[in-house]
Amino acid sequence: SQKIEQNSEALNIQEGKTATLTCNYTNYSPAYLQWYRQDPGRGPVFLLLIRENEKEKRKERLKVTFDTTLKQSLFHITASQPADSATYLCALVGGSQGNLIFGKGTKLSVKP
């Protein structure tokens, strides 16, 4: 069956450290993979998109990798800050209707 999994429900790290979040998928062959940030009681906000032919993408303190052999994407936040605390969702196009399928998310808490 098709699955998209974010391995950790929650991740707690110290301010200044690098946070690494994992997204694995099964039985999909996505051309793109997306990452979103969601704050409590709010809608997700699009952060980054990475294409299958891109190994790495960066935006400020964010870095995303995409390994189509491992069927995995890693999302890194360097020099993390308490303001980075949120739930991060990965998503790929894989629904029967060609829509975005979302992982359940990883809740990141950055402690001062």
Next chain:
Amino acid sequence: DGGITQSPKYLFRKEGQNVTLSCEQNLNHDAMYWYRQDPGQGLRLIYYSQIVNDFQKGDIAEGYSVSREKKESFPLTVTSAQKNPTAFYLCASSPDRGQGYDGYTFGSGTRLTVV
């Protein structure tokens, strides 16, 4: 500023009532979507529309209905046939008709509670 407006932010429904959630966008996006989010679960697609006057069922369409009479608007009706409607409802839009090469823009959500 362009964006998606969902209203109301909080909605209470009595058993047996239909309620309609509003979603309006001024981004000139072709595609619009309704997702449902429950605690501990990912976003699940209810309905989507790629063009005006056309919409498709998602994974959990039972007990819901939509219309797309205008490009800007995609209201969702939660009918009395939906057995467990208490959830956080999110509306989204994208310019690429769901191909995945553009991020979705989400509204701020409507929290529906059955009382």
